[in-house]
Amino acid sequence: MKLPFQIDLNDKVVVITGAGGLICSAFAEAMAMCGAKVALLDLNEEAAKKYADEIVAKGYKAKGYKCNVLEKDSCEAARAEILKDFGTCDILINGAGGNNPKATTDDEYFQPEHLNEMKTFFDLDPQGVSFVFNLNFMGTLIPTQVFALDMMNKKGASIINISSMNAYSPLTKIPAYSGAKSAISNFTQWLAVHFSKVGIRCNGIAPGFFSTQQNAKLLWNEDGTPTARTEKILAGTPMGRFGELEELIGSLLFLTCEEASGFVNGTVIPVDGAFAAYSGV
Ligand code: NAD
Numbered sequence: 294m295k296l297p298f299q300i301d302l303n304d305k306v307v308v309i310t311g312a313g314g315l316i317c318s319a320f321a322e323a324m325a326m327c328g329a330k331v332a333l334l335d336l337n338e339e340a341a342k343k344y345a346d347e348i349v350a351k352g353y354k355a356k357g358y359k360c361n362v363l364e365k366d367s368c369e370a371a372r373a374e375i376l377k378d379f380g381t382c383d384i385l386i387n388g389a390g391g392n393n394p395k396a397t398t399d400d401e402y403f404q405p406e407h408l409n410e411m412k413t414f415f416d417l418d419p420q421g422v423s424f425v426f427n428l429n430f431m432g433t434l435i436p437t438q439v440f441a442l443d444m445m446n447k448k449g450a451s452i453i454n455i456s457s458m459n460a461y462s463p464l465t466k467i468p469a470y471s472g473a474k475s476a477i478s479n480f481t482q483w484l485a486v487h488f489s490k491v492g493i494r495c496n497g498i499a500p501g502f503f504s505t506q507q508n509a510k511l512l513w514n515e516d517g518t519p520t521a522r523t524e525k526i527l528a529g530t531p532m533g534r535f536g537e538l539e540e541l542i543g544s545l546l547f548l549t550c551e552e553a554s555g556f557v558n559g560t561v562i563p564v565d566g567a568f569a570a571y572s573g574v
Contacts, residue, residue, distance in 0.1 A: 294322050297543040300550040303328035305449060307549075308375060308382045310362050310436050311389030313340025315505055316455070316541065320386055321345070323542045324549070325353035330379040334360035334371055334436075335389070354379075362389045362432035368439040381443035384549050386453045387433040390477075395421020396469035414468070422469040429473035433480065445491045449551040452488075454481045456499040456561050461569040474499075478561045485559030494558045496548045501565025502526045504535040529573065532566030540564060 307324040311317045313335030325331045325348045333348075333355060335341035342357030349355055356378055360371040375382070395418040399411035407413050433454055444450040458464065460478040463471035477497065484495035504512050504523075512523045512535075519527070527533055544562045547553050563569045 294319065294326065294539065294542070296323060296326055296546070297539075298546060300327050300546050300553070302384075302549070305329045305383040306332065306375065306379045306381060307384040307386065308332045308334065308436075308440055309386040309388055310334045310360065310432070311387075311455075312344060312357070313337040314388065316500065316538065317386065317388035318344040319538050319542065320388065320545055321355060322348050322351075322353075323545060324384070324386075325351075325355050327546070329354070329384070331355040332371070332375045332379060332382075333357045334362075336361050360436075362387075362436050363427055365435050365439065368436050372439050372443075376443075381447070382440040383444065383447055383449055384451050384453070385437065385440045385444070386455075386545075387436055388455050389432045389436075390429045390455060390473075391425075392467055392470040393421055393425050393428075396425040396467065398466045398468075401465040417468075425469035426473045426476075429470065430476045430480065433477055437484065441488065441493060444493050447492065449549075450493040451549055451551075452484060452493060452495040453545065453548055454478075454484075454495070454497040454561075456481065456497045458499060458501055458563070458565060458568055460499060460561070461563070481561055482559045489558065494554075496554070496557060496559065497561035498541060498544050498548070499561050499563045499565065499569070500536065500541055501563065501568045502530065502535050503538055505538065529571060530566045530568045531571050534566065536564060536566060 307329040309317050312321045312333030321331045321333050333341040333345045338359035345355040345357035358371045361367040456478045457474035459471035459474040481497040
């Protein structure tokens with residue numbers, strides 16, 4: 294990875310949840326390249342360790358840990374391990390999150406003839422909806438309870454949450470994920486206020502649409518032409534293209550750099566080619 298610019302995170306301990314995933318493994322590498330000791334936490338221990346090993350192989354400091362962000366005991370166990378390995382947390386990145394098919398409708402717009410023909414709003418599984426709400430919201434709140442206790446009045450202490458385009462206006466089909474990410478943007482503001490007297494800043498990043506290996510089948514036909522969904526996304530993105538993962542890194546570096554953003558608190562930066570700003574007309 295090539296950093297857009299360098300910041301100094303020497304001696305800082307960065308804890309990242311969901312770091313076995315696509316975005317947060319890239320965040321982990323970027324933080325490590327700035328000199329931080331990076332703890333990669335994920336339910337998928339193998340993925341967290343694999344990415345950590347890759348970072349270490351490049352000459353930086355990192356270690357992978359198993360952690361379920363929905364269980365306080367699991368977060369506390371990870372905290373104890375990190376304390377032994379690296380010390381107390383300076384920067385917490387709450388990246389674990391995602392959607393689930395059980396909380397997704399098949400149709401964009403409800404029509405009575407859809408009943409019994411496809412999964413409509415009326416068929417959404419309440420447990421699936423709770424799962425998505427919990428993963429995104431409680432999965433941010435619980436690690437913050439565990440790690441922020443160590444961050445009080447530490448120079449450069451900062452929390453970064455990951456919101457989404459859904460927070461600005463909901464995307465069709467995914468009401469639980471949309472509501473949960475909206476809650477994340479709101480919680481980011483709440484935390485910024487709540488921790489303002491103890492020197493912990495809290496900001497967020499809201500990624501727009503990124504074409505990655507994971508969603509390739511949804512976005513591109515086998516012959517390389519765009520799917521209908523891609524056409525819709527690009528029509529809604531005034532810059533007319535997908536983002537590149539590296540394009541999230543500049544906002545991360547800015548928000549975690551005390552010298553650059555020391556008075557920036559309670560914001561969520563959309564990195565979206567103006568998707569959130571566009572009314573469609
Ligand atoms: P990803 O699926 O690649 O990574 C998510 C990671 O979270 C996975 O490694 C998964 O194992 C982990 N995870 C799931 N449940 C967990 C739990 N209970 N405890 C600990 N870890 C758990 O997804 P990504 O695309 O890298 O997304 C990272 C964050 O960015 C998520 O919060 C996602 O909602 C958000 N986001 C992604 C996009 C996008 O286009 N990919 C856009 C907007 C927001």
